[in-house]
Structure formats: structure tokens, C-alpha cells
Amino acid sequence: MKTAEEPDKQRQRSRHRHLQMGWFSSVWWSTLVMLFFSLPEVNSMKESVPRVKLGYKELIHSRSVVPFVGSSEGQRFETVLLDEERSRLLLGAKDHIYLLDPDDLNKHPKKLSWPAPRDRVDMCILAGKNPLTECANFIRVLHSYNRSHVYACGTGAFHPTCAFLEVKGHKEDSWLHLHSNTVESGRLKCPFDPHQPFASVLTDQYLYAGTASDFLGKDSTFSRSLGPPPDQQYIRTDISEDYWINEGKFIFAHPIADTYNPDDDKIYFFFREASRDGSTTDKSVLSRVARICRNDVGGLRSLTNKWTTFLKARLVCSIPVPDGVDTHFDELQDIFLLPSRDERNPMVYGVFTTTSSIFRGSAVCVYNMEDIRAVFNGPYAHKEGPDHRWVEYEDRIPYPRPGTCPSRTYDPHIKTTKDFPDEVISFIRLHPLMYRSVHPMTGRPIFTRINTEYRLTQIVVDQVAAEDGQYAVMFLGTDMGSVLKVVSITQENWSTEEIILEELQVFKSPSAILNMEISSKQQQLFVGGSDGLVQVSLHRCHIYGQGCAECCLARDPYCAWDGTQCSRYIPASKRRARRQDIKHGDPSSHCWDTEDVLGRNVEEKVLYGVESNSSFLECVSKSQQALIRWFILKPGADQRQEIKPDERVLITERGLLIRWLQRSDAGSYFCTSQEHSFTRTLLHLSLHVLDRGQIQAHQPATRESSDNPPVTEPRQRYKDYLRRLSVPVRSLDEYCETLWHKEKKQKQKGKWKHVQELRKSRNRRHH
């Protein structure tokens, strides 16, 4: 036998060993992590923040996010069946199924109530489960069965139940009907526990589901049920945890054809499980890709009603470190299949998180079906030796190769899995694991988030055609109610760049996103969470700004400058002069207005400050990725100089704070924003510094000179002004605004002259 164990596992184990070495190694490890994550990213720090961040209120206000009115707290809007063809959306939540119009969620919503029976709820509560969050019928399965019927299952207060639903009528006149005579046990089809990860798919009238099959959640299994009568036999995975599935948490299942022979069609499924290697007692979580043949009907003498073609392999998502300890993202959270021209070869996108207690991390890895098949066609793993480690199996492999689907075309003697020789059946029983692991296409994650306050939980991907090529735009749901929109750009030299175009807070409360469905047709995302369902538009081009340069800098494949505004890019449209540059985001080669932008979109301000007091010069860029730099042109000087921060001058995210003004601070200030190699001026501000002595001399001796209001009032205003100045940073714009209004009023009265704050905004635009 060859090497002692899978190289991945070795690394994995050595990492765990390091983690157990206590404080010293923790420090060592976190330093290592810091090194690996921070060092290469120092230069691209700005790129790792979302370019645009939009809050819940903003999104609601602009109707970019529309919540479903039937949303309510803690109902878990987890199961979504989007049927674009029939233009309907079924939504499964706690005790209810909704029938909605995907064009407008709130137009004539229909609601079907399907609670768990009272005695089941009582028993669930008696068993110590939570009455609110567990002892109810949480809908987990909704699949189109045929043109008129939908198959649905709910957890039924820890007693899963399924039934056929009928959708009658069309649009406004449609309604849902539950056929009570079809209600049946949901064991093996639906989880008992509403919070347990679960995967199912219905195809050709068969339901494939991966779930725990008992109340305690001990036995996890992947099974097939339903099917056209009379062939309604359950087929499931073998119970042996050590070999087949151990504490499986199922994530995704989907039929994929492997060859042009339909007999070869398989169901691929993805899960994570506890891996107990050899004699060690510590368990680690590993992610798996597995498959079974669709025509598997179980074995004859052994493995009867069990899969005889089940194979699984490890799915690796890690950052390789040369000669070091790889950083592994072991916990699979979600899978999305991005269709390609060849339906046998969709791209497999996976979201993973770390199991580490030291740092929080999430990653997206992309796999190729060819690589997955190559691993299933490669060597099997074998448990051997006193410590029962997995090693490479090198002995004779029985015929037909275990895991191959039976087909008359291959061998007329093997028409079904019941014809498999005993040798094949006993082999698969002990060798369902492949020796090699599946690695991501690019050898590493295409996107990572380390030590962010959130973790990634969900993914959908949209293929978007832009002026300079096709882009895969990822929408990533987090456990904090937000969605990241990320585009991965491959340059001519094959280096890739990931840009977080937007971070959208689509739910009011920071709770986990449970499900996302994308409708490319409608350019909408349906996002389910514990407190509701929301509809989110895939793009908001107008927010990028009012100029070609800003639109171009956004690098959003959905958006282009159409000559008058930043709007949705449609490749088929004949409109000329659509300006867009996703690959480089370089406005100077795509926009005519770049030179003039300096004079045009620059805000101009005049600000008066008082010596020794503080002063705040506000300047905020729309893009969080822009690098803001400040320059000053002093009176009499012929060149502007960059302002370097020190203990007196602070450059904040919202502007420049001068802690105590000196007379020499007076001058022209320029706030510039740099993104890629493109620099523009956002603000030009003239700062005048007033002499404190002068101002005090103007103040009246007594405050109570009520007979002299014209002088008292300016003094009050001046105090107001100072008070506002002493609370700097936030909402300075607000006080400028109020001051400006007050000042205007004062001017009308002709009394207020001492301290002025002018604000001129010039936004003349030429197209």
C-alpha cells in the first residue's frame, strides 16, 4: 500500500494538532493566518470592501427591495418554488404555504394553512422541544410534480408529513388546495427538525431526499421515494456510518447526465459529514460530493432496497500554502449549479465556512464536472491497518467497475443493479469513498471573507453578457441578513480579480438568509429569511452616479452609460455608444467626459473657521473602494501639496478634521478620489480662518441687554455654530444645511454678518 493516508487528510490532521497545542500555537496560528491573509491583500485592501453599501431603509425607499406583506417574525420563509413558466411562486413557511405572483409578491397573495395536528404539537412539547420554533409544521419540501400538482412536506411538529397540493386557476383566480386523502408519512422525505440542513429534488415523479430519518437525528440517509405506481419502493443508503454517511447534513441534490447514454444519468448530491479517522476519537467535519445511478433499484441478495452505485468523494476548498498548513474551509453551506452550453457540465459553485474556533472565514470555490468525474473514475479508498486509516485501494477491482450504472449497451447480462455480481455489491459496501479529493478549478477559492462579522450561507449565480464578455455575477447571502453582489473578472493573463460591487442589507434584522432563488427573466432575486421573503432587483444602475466616468468605474456588468444616464445594459439592443468597461474600469478610454469632469461635477464650498477651534471639511465618495486624498493650495503658493495626517489633522472616512485651527490653515482644499488609475476632484473648499480676538471684541458686554436684540442674536448664532462644531464628524452636512438656511433668513433681515458659511453646489452637466 502507498502513502499512509490522503495528503489532504494529513494536512488537515496536522492543522488540528496545531490547534490543540494551546496558547502558544494559537498565537502562532493566528499570526500565520494574519500573514497569509493580510500581507498579499495590503495592496488591494480597498478592493476587499464593498464598493457600494446600501442599508435596508435606502433599499426599501428606492423600491430595490420589496418585502412580501405576509412576512412575519420567526416564521422561517425557507422553502421557495419558483415556476417561471407558469409565473407563480410557492412559498413554504411555518404552518403555511403561500401562492404568489413573482411579478408582484403583494398582488393577490393566496394562503393555505397547514398546521400540525394538536396532539402532535403536544407530544413535541412533551419531548422537550420549543413550542414556537420547533413544534409546528415547517414546510421544507415544495416540488412541481406534474402540471397541476405540487408535492409538499412539512416537519409536522417533529412528525414529518407530506401531501399533494393542487394549484387551480391562473394568476389572480388561482388557488391552492391540499388533498387530505394524499397525506402520508414524511419519514425519509423531510427532516424532523426544522433547523436541520436538508436537500431534495423531484424528477420523473421520484423524490430524492437527504435527511435524518428519525426523531433524534442520528441516522442520516439519502433516499428515493414516490415514483410512478406500482414501482414505489424506497431505496436508501446503507446504515453503516463508518463507511457510508455519518451524521450527514445534506446541502443540495440534482440530476446530472454523465454521458449521452440515458442509462448513465445520475443524481449528484452534496453534504457534509463527521469524519472519524481510524482510532482517533476526535471528529472533524468534511464536505462531500456523492452520486447514485438513477436506474439503481438496489441489490438482490445483499443491499436490497439500498443503493448499489453509491460513491462519495471529498470536496476540498482551501487556500494552499506552499510547504505550509493549508487553510481549509470544510463546512459546506450551499451549492449552485451554473448551467453551461453543455448540460452535462454545469459549473459547480460552493460556499464553505471554516470550522476553526480561532477565526471566522467563508469562501466560494468553483468545481468542474470533469474533475468530479475524474475523481469517481480514479482509485477507491480502503480502510486498513490497526488504526483503520483510509489508504489507496490497489488490489483487483471487480467487474463491472463499482459505481457504474447498469446498461444493456455496456453489458447485455447486466440489465439492472439486481444483476450485479455479489463481488461488486460487497465491494461497494466497504469502498464507497474515493481516494482522491475534488479540488477547485482554480486550485483555490475564487472569493474569501476572513474575520468579517458575517458568514456566507447562500449562493446564486447569474451569467451576464456585457460589452467585453460574459461575467458570472455571484449573489451571496450571509447569516446577517445581507447580500453581497460579487463579480469575478479574469484578465488576459488569467489572473482573476473579485470585486464586491454591492453589499445590500435586505432584511431589517440581522438574521440568517435561509434561501435564495434567482429569476434572470425578471432580473429579480427572491430571498427568504426567518422573518420574511423579499424581492431584490439584480441591479440599481442609477445609484452609481450621474456621469459616464462613475458608471464606468462601477464595473457592474448589468450597467452601462447610455449617453444620458447609467442604465441597464442589454446586449441585444441596437443602441450605440453604450459605454462600459468591466475588465478594467477605465473611464479615460471609454468616456468623453473624463477631462471635463474636473470642472463640472466638482462641489465648491466656502467655510469659515475660528482660530484654535476645530473644523471639519466633509467629503464622502459614493464608492467605498475609492482612495480619498486631500491637497491644499496655500495663499501665494503656486503648487498644491498633499495633506499628511498628524495629531492635529485627521483624515476620516467622512472628511478632514482639523483639531485646532491655525491661521496658516487658511487656503484652498481639494478632496480627490482615486479608483484604479483614475483620479477626480470631488470637492474644492476655501477655508478662511477668523481671529478669535476679533470675534470676542464684537460680543456685547452683557447678555441681558434685551433692548439691544440686533447684537444679541448674532452672538447666540455664533454659539450655536460653535456647539455644532464641537460635535464634529457625523452629519456635518446637516448643520451646514441648517446654518445656511438660518443665514439666508438673517440676510433677509440684514442683521447677521459675522460668521458665514456658504455652500454652493455646482452640478452643471453637459452631455
Ligand SMILES: *[C@@H]1O[C@H](CO)[C@@H](O)[C@H](O)[C@H]1NC(C)=O
Ligand atoms: C398529477 O398528479 C396527481 C397526483 O398523483 C394526479 O392526481 C393527477 O391526475 C396528475 N395530473 C396530471 C395532469 O397528470
Ligand SMILES: *[C@@H]1O[C@H](CO)[C@@H](O)[C@H](O)[C@H]1NC(C)=O
Ligand atoms: C495580470 O495583469 C494584471 C493587470 O491587468 C496585473 O495587475 C497582474 O499583476 C498580472 N498578473 C500576472 C501574473 O502577470
Ligand SMILES: CC(=O)N[C@H]1CO[C@H](CO)[C@@H](O)[C@@H]1O
Ligand atoms: C471644539 C472647540 O474647541 N470649541 C471651542 C471653540 O471656542 C470656544 C470659545 O473659546 C470654546 O468655548 C469652545 O469650546
